[in-house]
Amino acid sequence: MTIESKPKDYSKQNRIKIHQPDASKADRFDPSNSIYVRAVDGLWTRVRRRMGWISMLFFLILPWIPWGDRQAVWFNLAEQKFHVFGLTIWPQDLTLLAALFMIAAFGLFFVTTYLGRVWCGYTCPQTVWTFIFIWFEEKIEGARNKRIKLDQMPWSFDKLWRKTAKHTAWVLVALLTAMTFVSYFVPTREVYIDVFTLNADGSIYFWVIFFTLATYGNAGWMREIMCIHMCPYARFQAAMFDKNTYIVGYDTKRGETRGPRSRKADPKEMGLGDCIDCDLCVQVCPTGIDIRNGLQYECINCGACIDACDNTMERMGYDKGLISYTTENKLDNVQEKVLRPKLVGYGVVLTVMILLFVYASATIAPVRMDVIRDRNALYRENSRGEIENTFTIKILNKTEYQHDYKLSVDGLDDAKWIGPDNVSIAAGEVLTLPISVAVDPVVLKRSVTNINIVVETEINGEKVITTQETRFFGE
Missing domain, CATH: 2.60.40.10 (Immunoglobulins)
Incomplete structure (x- = not known):
């Protein structure tokens, strides 16, 4: 199985370099280029949005849940105690924490081998917070085309207040994120009361400011740069993929040759496939790739291009699924195999480790x-x-x-x-x-x-x- 690191087409429609008149020269591997993600609605977008809100609310609410005379989840570094509801992990029991990280790793390997990069597309904090920031961007600055025009136009009062409102919203979300994260290590009530009454310790202010800037930078400015240039997971995913792994795939046999046409036109008479070359799949992609160029390591399996293509197919009166969650074997008309040695191996190791972790947690000596x-x-x-x-x-x-x-x-x-x-x-x-x-x-x-x-x-x-x-x- 091969993963193309540089597809033939550089996705010119979604990545535009400000102050560069000739957009055809834009390079999606150039971090100075900007991606303007188009809004899309569909099954997978709704699933991703709901999972994102669930993850966000879980993250925000968890430190506020009481458990006796403390909060339910509290990593007390000062006293070297990790509280997770009724379980208290001491330094002598840190092997449990190491085991928990290993379970998370093998769980990720198992899911990736079977379903591809669904972690990246639906539950990764970088993805969740990026789409939250994009939501504020759309509400304040407008749709994709309006945002492009706004960035290219000279400064005016309208541009100033929209940019100010957007970045203010970003900073507030980043600040809430930072304070919530710090609340996992310092009692929640102390963080919120002491910070706003200026009675917090200097180290708390340092970490709140640090994580605020990190969230603001990652989700507001760096976005796809984190996924394409910095996240190691994009690189080693190929070791877990095989031809039966579910990916976001484009049906080349059905879609090619691509080209525009009217709704009433018969594509077969024109010698065309079902792809009308609208480029919406590129415009909705958060990493700016063209999925029609084949599997690429930048694809995070978010399914946005599936929803965009399905909407287009529905308007044209064609069958949906030109872009879909599929496997390489299915695209090549080869019989799929759900159970294969690598998947079974990850599953067995994961199950054994979970059972050992549960046993060790239940038998911690008081x-x-x-x-x-x-x-x-x-x-x-x-x-x-x-x-x-x-x-x-x-x-x-x-x-x-x-x-x-x-x-x-x-x-x-x-x-x-x-x-x-x-x-x-x-x-x-x-x-x-x-x-x-x-x-x-x-x-x-x-x-x-x-x-x-x-x-x-x-x-x-x-x-x-x-x-x-x-x-x-x-x-």
Whole structure:
């Protein structure tokens, strides 16, 4: 399977360089050229718009959902705790976070192998925010042709207020985005109250301003530059595609030879295909490509060109589907295969990793203990003639409530615990406790004895016992 990196036609209709009279010389690989995306309506546009609003609302609302005395999702970097509803991930459990990223990666690989770049076209934040910014652009500056004329005309009051209103809307959306993103790391109410009352920490202002500028730049100015020149996903997608992957494809056999004609004309008598060469598929493309030139890595599978072409086919009285979600095998009249080794492999790995993640999440220990021996002396003989070993015990309460803990030693007959054996630890706190274990030397049968330090507590009515093995040295 091949992906053309530079199609033959440079999509002159959608990419126009301001102050360049000859638009035929425009190059869509030149970042200085501007894309004026034409509005389109259709099935896939409505699906993408609704998914975009769902993603946006989910992103905005999630930090406001309460969970006990905190917000449901809170990545508390200061205390090194990641809260996701009832699950709290500590630094000791960061393997879970790594596993979550791996699940997301393999999920992306699986979906891409089967459905192509639907992530890019429907749920990627860059795409969602870009279309939101384009919506404001259309409402304030007008349709595509009006925006082109507005940019080419000299400055006037009309142009000034429209540009000012557009960029103000962009900045407000970017600011809301930035504050919401920061709210995942700093309590939401603190962010909104402290920022607007000028009582926030300097670092909060820095990150709010940084992400505001990043959102404003990415969705307002860079747009397709991010997808074409900066996003690595566009480059390595070819490793996941095969001839059975669903792509946005143009039916060359049906569409060629393309050319304009009236609605009443018979294309067969004129020696033409169904494509009337209206270029609407190019004008609605957010990355400025011509899908009729074949599969290109810049295509984000958003389906805008499908809706534009279907609308044209409907007006002409032709069958829809000249451009559609299809596969290379289907375009070549070759039997499609849904189940193939690569797809099954990704699916198996993804399923196994999800099951392991669920099991590991459900079995996170609420208590963690570390036992460190005194490195200055293996043992000593105390005033009572007993052999004594010294340890430092660290106990971490990984729950969100204070609990009492009982400490003891197991594996050594008649051992004496020297130090506190009942302690109380606050939520999220680490208790460092030096203790000693002493025993009559007569009891020792060998110079090194394996023992267990035991910590008992009760959490939600259930007894929780945590043990840590160590060694007791004697004569």
